[in-house]
Amino acid sequence: MNAVVVATKAKRPFDVARIRADFPILARTVYDKPLVFLDSAASAQKPRAVIDVLSRTYENEYANIHRGVYYLSQKTTDAFEAARETARRLLNAREAKEIVFVRGGTEAINLVAQSWGFANLKAGDEVVLTELEHHSNIVPWQLLRDRTGIVIRAIPVDETGTLDMDAYAKLLNPRTKLVAVTHCSNVTGTVPPIKEIARMAHAQGALVLVDGCQSAPRLAIDVQDLDCDFYVVTGHKLYGPSGTGFLYGKAELLDAMPPYQGGGGMIRRVSFERTEYAEVPHRFEAGTPNIAGTIGLAAAMDYVMDLGLDAIERHEAKVLDYAHKRLSEINSVRIVGTAKDKASILSFNIGEVHPHDVGTILDREGVAVRVGHHCAQPLMDKLGLVATVRASFGVYNTMEDVDALCAAVQKVQRFFG
């Protein structure tokens, strides 16, 4: 057991000006206006440390990993496996072998659904989701339902975007085998009480999968303390390269799971009669992975751990509070999602103006936001919305960014007022 959560201890002071200087793209302009990047929830920008590691790897220390008998292959393998240890530290997992590298959050959830789900679930078994989920934590379970006849249920949210925990308690029953829940809604920013959700699920004998794609860049995470069974992280929202990510699974669960994809790297011995599979985690890593990308992801994880996840959480909470306050002062703005526990994602609408028009006008002001249904159509339906404007904040965002957003929003109001 690792009693100490190293991931949250900052190694450098949280100085936004210095942090901004770490991200080369923030120096550029858009339509001759400074870039105000408020779309980190879709994909975060990359610090120099990550960009440099990618170049350094390709320029100086790249070869295919595992089984190579030569120097470069060994060095690259070492760097790749060191990334596994970095991921373990980020989540405070017990062992590095509990980290399985994948292409992103979507692949991690599909892996659990197709491997653990198909091996363990049968017709009539229930998987509990929430109305907050991204399509990537809905569709993999529907694909599994089509193959097995499982039943999918969803914990409802109220109009603030808060999960109805009483309804959750009532949904749980002996047929419940898995609860799959986001750790931070990509639309409303809601942070559900994961520890409580896991405790209640375990009391029914169900496992818990947590979609941490939005929380990993924003919150200090300790999978042992949360006591979740699976935790999903994508790399590109965590300031790392796209096409990277990992699945955390408790060792005893991963050990018992059949392979997800078949191919090279996941075997011990192959003949045409039978194949012996490799140990965890390699059993789940068929084919050549995103080698440099994963090494780059480790640099991104080191970057956020050096800043300290607690410090990041505090900084983004301040920016979020300020944005809430400033936007609420604009009379045509209606904020979507006002749960008590929220991370730095803020959805809103401006009167009757369609979010796509808002997005276009903001863009001309250099303000990059996301508009649309955010791949969460069941949540949109529940909230009675077609789309929202979403501003999301990262380590590099400032109060000035919020001011620029509000000025641009006022321009929308004037345009369509």
Place this chain on the structure above:
Amino acid sequence: MSDLRDLYQEVIVDHSKRPRNFGKPASVHQHADGHNPLCGDTVTVYLTVEGGKVAEVSFEGRGCAISMASASLMTEAVKDKTVAEARAIFEHFHRLLTGKDEFPDDALDKLAVFEGVRDYPVRVKCATLPWHTLVAALESRAEAVSTE
């Protein structure tokens, strides 16, 4: 401001706020539903074609200013036109928005206000959705009577 005004011309903002010919008629002869799954815009076009001419046209829908204004201005543009003329207007409209025509054809008349959309490639579909839906509505009947 001038940049955005190229896209959101007064006429477009006006039609998006107060769409003309909006609503479902008492009796529907031909209709079609259009949907842009990317942004969730929906539009339904209702048509009455008499003697080869668009006698009645209206629409319902939800969407951005560009799609709603395009639908509204479309209904004004095709009313009392022959089916062939309506299709020709769409052809010119499409050519203008995709940059194949540098200048608006005279046949476009008021629809020339959408010229600025071509500088916003992701928004072209917003403007053309009502037109594709109109064509589908025309064909919903045309197929049945195509043997004439």
